[in-house]
Amino acid sequence: MALRSTPFKFPLLRRVRRSRRLAITHLERLMDRLIPHSVVSVTLEEICDTCVLSAIVAILVLSASVSVVLADFNVLNYGAIGDGKADDSQAFVKAWAATCGSNDGSVTMVVPEGKTFLVYPNMFNGPCKPSSITVTIAGTIMAPDTTDKWQGIDASLWLGFNNVNGVTINGHGNGGADASVERITVKYAHFYGTTNGVRIKTWQGAGGFARDMTFEHIKFTNVQNPIIIDQFYCDRANMSSCTSQLKGVHISGISYIDLTGSSATPVAINLNCSSTVSCDGLTFDTIQISSASKGQKVTAACNHASGKTDGTIEPPLSCLSRA
Numbered sequence: 001m002a003l004r005s006t007p008f009k010f011p012l013l014r015r016v017r018r019s020r021r022l023a024i025t026h027l028e029r030l031m032d033r034l035i036p037h038s039v040v041s042v043t044l045e046e047i048c049d050t051c052v053l054s055a056i057v058a059i060l061v062l063s064a065s066v067s068v069v070l071a072d073f074n075v076l077n078y079g080a081i082g083d084g085k086a087d088d089s090q091a092f093v094k095a096w097a098a099t100c101g102s103n104d105g106s107v108t109m110v111v112p113e114g115k116t117f118l119v120y121p122n123m124f125n126g127p128c129k130p131s132s133i134t135v136t137i138a139g140t141i142m143a144p145d146t147t148d149k150w151q152g153i154d155a156s157l158w159l160g161f162n163n164v165n166g167v168t169i170n171g172h173g174n175g176g177a178d179a180s181v182e183r184i185t186v187k188y189a190h191f192y193g194t195t196n197g198v199r200i201k202t203w204q205g206a207g208g209f210a211r212d213m214t215f216e217h218i219k220f221t222n223v224q225n226p227i228i229i230d231q232f233y234c235d236r237a238n239m240s241s242c243t244s245q246l247k248g249v250h251i252s253g254i255s256y257i258d259l260t261g262s263s264a265t266p267v268a269i270n271l272n273c274s275s276t277v278s279c280d281g282l283t284f285d286t287i288q289i290s291s292a293s294k295g296q297k298v299t300a301a302c303n304h305a306s307g308k309t310d311g312t313i314e315p316p317l318s319c320l321s322r323a
Contacts, residue, residue: 082115100128113138126164202249220261248277271305282307
């Protein structure tokens with residue numbers, strides 16, 4: 001919402017000047033925190049006794065509007081430098097703490113474009129207040145060049161999320177731009193009554209890759225799409241412009257280990273990959289997913305997907321091309 005630079009006039013009654021001026025001063029300070037003076041200026045005049053309430057209502061309305069803009073938690077606002085040299089670890093910790101502790105229902109932690117952030121090993125812990133958290137990585141997060149600098153932390157773990165629900169990790173690739181995401185591990189998660197469980201989705205026409213990901217020790221309860229890869233994702237707002245594309249994000253090296261539970265739909269495993277940029281190097285080890293409806297069976301569906309299986313696989317993945 002664009003805000004004009006028109007001064008607001010909040011008159012006060014002379015006979016209660018002091019107490020009301022104190023109230024307005026407090027509100028002015030609140031406004032200073034919400035909106036820069038270069039955007040909105042506030043002028044006080046002492047004319048009527050009803051305008052203080054109007055002022056309060058106006059500021060509350062503006063506050064509600066601005067809060068939508070401020071819902072994102074950008075690591076730059078918490079001290080990150082983003083030059084690839086300075087240690088930005090604590091800035092990420094602070095940004096996560098603010099994101100996790102927010103009272104908003106849906107929030108986003110932002111790693112902005114055009115910056116490179118050096119971050120040492122960290123665990124981002126929950127539980128968190130928001131019902132949905134998105135971590136949008138438009139810039140680059142860089143690990144230390146050697147594990148000697150990891151200060152005794154397990155060298156197999158760099159960045160982790162612990163005891164959190166509803167977290168989405170977005171690479172920078174919306175609307176057909178190239179996207180690259182790799183080395184992601186999700187362990188010990190429970191999806192209960194959700195639309196999607198373990199999902200990898202990529203935009204049609206985008207380039208780049210999604211690789212080296214592991215989903216391990218995960219349970220599904222009445223989930224509509226427990227395991228799904230969708231290389232034909234298209235935003236509903238732009239469905240009319242979604243057409244078949246030759247270009248695609250290459251998905252490879254994805255491991256699914258010890259995934260169990262129930263599916264709310266007949267297709268428990270759906271691997272919908274592109275004919276031009278297929279999914280390869282997929283590994284399924286000990287998968288046991290049954291129907292949430294008694295007496296019903298579930299199946300697997302594959303489209304241009306290849307890999308290998310090990311252990312018990314239910315439903316059977318006979319549609320998977322063998323690597």
